[in-house]
Amino acid sequence: MNAPAQNQNAEIQALGYELVRSFHVTMRTIRSHGWSNEASLQGIESFVDASNKILSVLGEFGLHVNSEFLFVNDVRLKVDALGRTMFDGLAFELQSRGLGSVLFDGELNRRGVEAFLESILLTTEDEVAQDPQNVVDRINRAMKQKTIPVEVIIVKDENDLPSDVDMDRKERAKKAFFKAVTVARAVLTSAHLNKRLNLRRAKRVVQNMVDLMMEEEFTLMGMTTLKDYDNYTFYHSVNVCIFSLALGKRLGLSKVQLSELGVAAMMHDMGKTKVPIEILQKRGMLDSAEIQVMKRHPEAGVRELVKMRGLSSLAFKSMMAAFEHHLNYNPDLPGYPAVRNRFKPHVVGRIVAIADCFDAMTTKRCYTPKAVTRDKALAFMLAQGGKKFDPVLVKIFANLVGVFPVGTLVKLKSGRLAVVTEASEDSTLCHRPHVKPITNRQGIEVEQAEIDLSIPGPNGSVPDEILCAVDDESVGIDVAKYFM
Ligand SMILES: [Fe+2]
Numbered sequence: 254m255n256a257p258a259q260n261q262n263a264e265i266q267a268l269g270y271e272l273v274r275s276f277h278v279t280m281r282t283i284r285s286h287g288w289s290n291e292a293s294l295q296g297i298e299s300f301v302d303a304s305n306k307i308l309s310v311l312g313e314f315g316l317h318v319n320s321e322f323l324f325v326n327d328v329r330l331k332v333d334a335l336g337r338t339m340f341d342g343l344a345f346e347l348q349s350r351g352l353g354s355v356l357f358d359g360e361l362n363r364r365g366v367e368a369f370l371e372s373i374l375l376t377t378e379d380e381v382a383q384d385p386q387n388v389v390d391r392i393n394r395a396m397k398q399k400t401i402p403v404e405v406i407i408v409k410d411e412n413d414l415p416s417d418v419d420m421d422r423k424e425r426a427k428k429a430f431f432k433a434v435t436v437a438r439a440v441l442t443s444a445h446l447n448k449r450l451n452l453r454r455a456k457r458v459v460q461n462m463v464d465l466m467m468e469e470e471f472t473l474m475g476m477t478t479l480k481d482y483d484n485y486t487f488y489h490s491v492n493v494c495i496f497s498l499a500l501g502k503r504l505g506l507s508k509v510q511l512s513e514l515g516v517a518a519m520m521h522d523m524g525k526t527k528v529p530i531e532i533l534q535k536r537g538m539l540d541s542a543e544i545q546v547m548k549r550h551p552e553a554g555v556r557e558l559v560k561m562r563g564l565s566s567l568a569f570k571s572m573m574a575a576f577e578h579h580l581n582y583n584p585d586l587p588g589y590p591a592v593r594n595r596f597k598p599h600v601v602g603r604i605v606a607i608a609d610c611f612d613a614m615t616t617k618r619c620y621t622p623k624a625v626t627r628d629k630a631l632a633f634m635l636a637q638g639g640k641k642f643d644p645v646l647v648k649i650f651a652n653l654v655g656v657f658p659v660g661t662l663v664k665l666k667s668g669r670l671a672v673v674t675e676a677s678e679d680s681t682l683c684h685r686p687h688v689k690p691i692t693n694r695q696g697i698e699v700e701q702a703e704i705d706l707s708i709p710g711p712n713g714s715v716p717d718e719i720l721c722a723v724d725d726e727s728v729g730i731d732v733a734k735y736f737m
């Protein structure tokens with residue numbers, strides 16, 4: 254790309270980001286605080302401003318949703334970890350209404366943006382379910398009547414979209430991750446709204462992850478470092494799915510078994526959709542009555558899953574994951590829910606329990622304001638082998654994530670900080686993973702190439718050594734961005 258083209262691309266990236274941000278935030282604030290709220294008014298202003306600026310650079314343009322990505326014309330908008338929620342959110346808002354593209358054919362003013370957003374927000378689920386083309390026609394008719402230069406286009410069938418073959422595997426793994434978050438959000442939201450559950454989409458997205466797991470395991474594991482406080486449940490569901498798949502893979506499960514395990518893991522906290530939001534999002538400790546309500550989520554999950562039409566083996570595995578993930582391996586130690594006799598969890602429940610605990614411990618949540626570093630979580634979990642967890646499975650899990658799991662921030666002997674990007678292939682060298690140094694010796698963030706700490710240099714000396722893990726939040730470093 255030549256310099257002027259490069260500059261234009263950077264400008265479109267920045268303006269596109271602003272358009273997505275204002276589009277998403279404004280829809281959300283209008284819905285929760287109404288049209289006359291100060292934030293809604295400001296959002297509309299920003300929307301007008303961003304769309305008109307893009308128009309002045311490109312002329313008529315389209316904002317397109319393609320699976321989980323957003324494009325301005327054919328430029329894919331890049332996003333950092335923080336912006337990901339907005340991008341996901343807007344893609345979901347548009348796709349759930351059957352909309353695939355918004356075409357901006359001329360300059361907009363605030364009246365035009367208001368009318369456009371209003372026509373989108375009017376869409377009902379029934380309208381989409383009956384015929385999404387009606388939604389598109391209704392919005393376009395309204396825009397024409399009011400001479401507003403905006404047009405929408407129906408979302409394309411996923412099969413019509415350009416295939417992933419041109420995308421490199423890393424990109425595909427990232428795409429699969431975000432798609433899984435979207436699907437987890439859709440399934441859990443429909444459970445929350447008491448709608449009939451359909452695990453077909455979940456199965457499709459997990460099958461894709463199983464394929465990618467074979468070659469891009471570390472990219473997927475790296476994605477689990479993404480922190481999204483607002484969407485904790487959806488990201489947690491996908492992370493638990495990824496850790497369960499990685500463990501299942503080491504146990505030699507077949508692809509079919511892995512797919513079922515992955516979907517089951519993704520659904521393990523389904524029952525939380527029935528826990529009142531005030532308890533789920535309460536800051537600080539829960540009182541004993543609230544803990545009792547929270548502890549009902551495994552049974553609530555089974556109750557939701559049992560409502561599904563046609564109880565397949567996939568549904569049963571999902572019920573096991575939901576019911577058993579807080580039970581202890583040792584039947585003499587109480588977990589929850591209370592069970593009779595000396596109940597021993599199924600292997601699916603035992604795997605999901607390990608994946609669940611690891612992700613929960615290493616993520617900051619409302620009631621655990623501080624996350625534990627990945628290596629400390631692992632040490633705690635290993636000590637629980639034979640008690641809380643299956644001793645063999647937890648050892649295999651510890652081995653697969655390594656002494657310094659992918660996504661851990663570490664301090665190197667050279668004084669640099671680095672992010673662990675891949676475990677060493679040789680399990681005897683698990684303390685020497687691949688790392689990407691991210692700061693210089695003075696602690697200033699600088700881009701550097703990844704190094705394999707297990708490969709000695711020409712004079713036999715190792716390239717660097719890990720001294721210890723560092724809490725990424727305490728040093729203010731967002732590890733996830735190095736996997737994006
Ligand atoms: Fe749970």
Ligand SMILES: [Fe+2]
Pocket residue numbers: 489493521522609613
């Ligand atoms: Fe969980």
